[in-house]
Amino acid sequence: MSFAQLDALCRRLEALDHAQAMLGVDEAVNMPEGGGEKRAEAMSVLASMAHEMASAPHIADWIEAAAAEDLDADQTAALAEFRRSYINRTCLSSDFVARQVNARLRCEQLWRQLRAKNDWNDFLPSFENIVELAKEEAARRAEVLKLSPYDAMIEQYDPGSRSADIAAVFTDLKRFLKGFIPEALDAQARRHAKRPLKEFAGPFPIEKQKALGLTLMKAVGFDFDHGRLDISHHPFCGGVPSDVRMTTRYRTDEFLSSLMGILHETGHGLYEQNLPHDLGHWPSTSARGMAAHESQSLFQEMQLSRRPEFWAFVLPLARDILGAEHFAGVEVEDMLAHVHHVERGYIRVDADEATYPLHVILRFEIEQDLVTGKLAAKDVPEVWNAKMQECLGLSTAGNYKDGPMQDVHWPSGAFGYFPSYTLGAMMAAQQWAAVERAIPDAGAQIARGDFSAINDWRRANIWSKASTLSTPEIMRQATGEPLHARYFEAHLKARYLG
């Protein structure tokens, strides 16, 4: 009876989620600008309706009563995940949430204005307020969840991951990368000296790029009966599992940035499309969290789609679809020189897979100290600069816009989110190692454009688990051991020094 009440509630929440997801897609893809005000109003009303419905106090009684009912295994897992998300959702007072929402909106707006002006001083008071609220939030979450404050924040994005475990792999990885990056840059210089980088002459018409993108999406397993590809300013993977809406953007002078973006988003899309359908309205059947999601997009983009075998498969298609005239004398090796390019830079979102983790580890170290109070908001630029010097040999002194003001995450109050990116990259490498053990000729299959066995492995070990296990437990069951940095390190060595 109580389970049935929760079941009906989950159906309502699913319908509101569906509406919000699709309104979000439409806003990015189709909506004329003048529709924005009413759209924002509608989405905010729907969001607060959903929040109200999902966090009503009587739900706690339903959960307790349902736990005493005769439930099968799926229902038990569904109830457990619902309880977890209910606790995470309701542990903050609505008073506090309202204060926080206002502060975040203001800080994000300020960030948008002041980042362009490199104005840290005018940004700081608002940012200090955000940090204070984050500390308050973390303390409250920690109390309810019986976790440390920063772990309690991570729990929202990546359930089950603990900062002590993350710190261990990040320390290992940081040590490795500080030595590895100079070696990789040297090796790259030697390769370029032997075989100069081939530039592809455009223009590449959008229709042809789209045709190539659709061909590859289909080849790697995207189901176009349950999804589509559109254009938006910021590429994303949205929609719902039964109807996954991916976007990209095209430039006509080159085709690789859009194509690799499409493959990245397709990794997210495959995860969503292959989640279990039974009890699809319960949170237990949703994707596990940010790190797990990123592991799937990076598995697709970094592990599969930047391999030599993948380009052996793609190059003939690219010649056919984009036109052979763009690829005169081009071999797989020339494509790899582009998709394996390593470069030190200031900006996280522009970083390659080798330097990216250093951007993340820097943020992880800083935000942990912010949340625990070891570091004051005003001292962030100094620490940022010191860490950038240490890791990448770059100075951000006085350069706030390419330093601590470059990301929207902190202004919007998302502390505990950054580690997911690099956890995802490491998970993807460890998953690939497990795939190679299970499918010895996986590389040859990729070269033939056959992703079925690899996708079967992913479906059985990752996608079908949905949110019935914690992120670390999914990794343990899928790969036979906890997350470890060595697979990612071995991957980097093989790709960039091999």
Next chain:
Amino acid sequence: MSFAQLDALCRRLEALDHAQAMLGVDEAVNMPEGGGEKRAEAMSVLASMAHEMASAPHIADWIEAAAAEDLDADQTAALAEFRRSYINRTCLSSDFVARQVNARLRCEQLWRQLRAKNDWNDFLPSFENIVELAKEEAARRAEVLKLSPYDAMIEQYDPGSRSADIAAVFTDLKRFLKGFIPEALDAQARRHAKRPLKEFAGPFPIEKQKALGLTLMKAVGFDFDHGRLDISHHPFCGGVPSDVRMTTRYRTDEFLSSLMGILHETGHGLYEQNLPHDLGHWPSTSARGMAAHESQSLFQEMQLSRRPEFWAFVLPLARDILGAEHFAGVEVEDMLAHVHHVERGYIRVDADEATYPLHVILRFEIEQDLVTGKLAAKDVPEVWNAKMQECLGLSTAGNYKDGPMQDVHWPSGAFGYFPSYTLGAMMAAQQWAAVERAIPDAGAQIARGDFSAINDWRRANIWSKASTLSTPEIMRQATGEPLHARYFEAHLKARYLG
């Protein structure tokens, strides 16, 4: 305080309406087929959430209490319309509504299968059930609204219109048309004998047709900052007033059907875009109803866009955009021969403006007798055939699929809806007569592609009234007299016999 509660409720209902409208547009325009099942589920859950919220019993108390509060004129009008729609929404028991929804779904499904097979006999039992439920519905509505049963049904679609008034104008119009159609056909034959119909040789590429459609939409006043044009199988005008989503479909062998369809839907779109924004979440600021809406699409399509002056404006644009090679030796007169074509036929949706009303009046007469019980469902084909013979000289004996099985309205239980189409056509003609009195050079303005003064008149007299007045009262205030058939009759005579 109670008005404020209703105001908050209206904002929630508006958000749910917004979501449902946009999900509907997305389904028709973008959704892959496999997304349909979950979409249907989400939309049905949202619809029942909205219905539950909008018809909660305590709202009746809020309405009474709000009426005693100190409200300004807009608020008073808003409350009045909210009360009206609340009564119409809540006068049926939820038990009855559930029975009816099931019966309608089944009858619509049967209709889809059996219409193609021309199978009236297997359709009849389900249709009889629908008619019985409609009689029960009409009786219940009549009791609450203190109207006759059929008037109570009309009240859902066209508030304030009464069947006695409709019958009066329809009787006049039917008498006129029975004499007029043969005369119009004779005149047409004479014109064709003098100047043979010019056929336009295609193909007309979709991109060019779209460019012409967008150019005309813009010229007649459609605001692309608050709307757009897409493609769908069944053209429609959907979305919300701040973001009107219109669709068309193209065939490449000719361009007029899509273009005239676009202009028709643009009439609906202009009405929506020009509704008042203040209190936009209250039902008083919505479009008035089906007849009023149809008057705006037909004003655009029939009154404006089939005039000689309109084609004097469009022909040069069509040459430019579609290519002069398609229009060698073509003059405005040749375009008019196409857009003024009259032909007797079986199918309402394919009918021209001269024969269309006879299809509607036939349905009006039959459905009135069905709802009042004067006619049994089983006798509909016989009466249909007799009336088709009388009005259009066509026999539908044994031809059910082109007779009483051609429309989805009755299988889906929409009795009282059909009159709106022809009321709209008559309203449009009467509005045009008023425009010509107010703007003596309206025709010359159209020939210049200047619709600003005409749109100002429409905004002041129709669009801005929204749902603050009944349909007949909008007409009386806009044109100085009640709806009368003579304007439409004079329009037909001038266009087809002139």
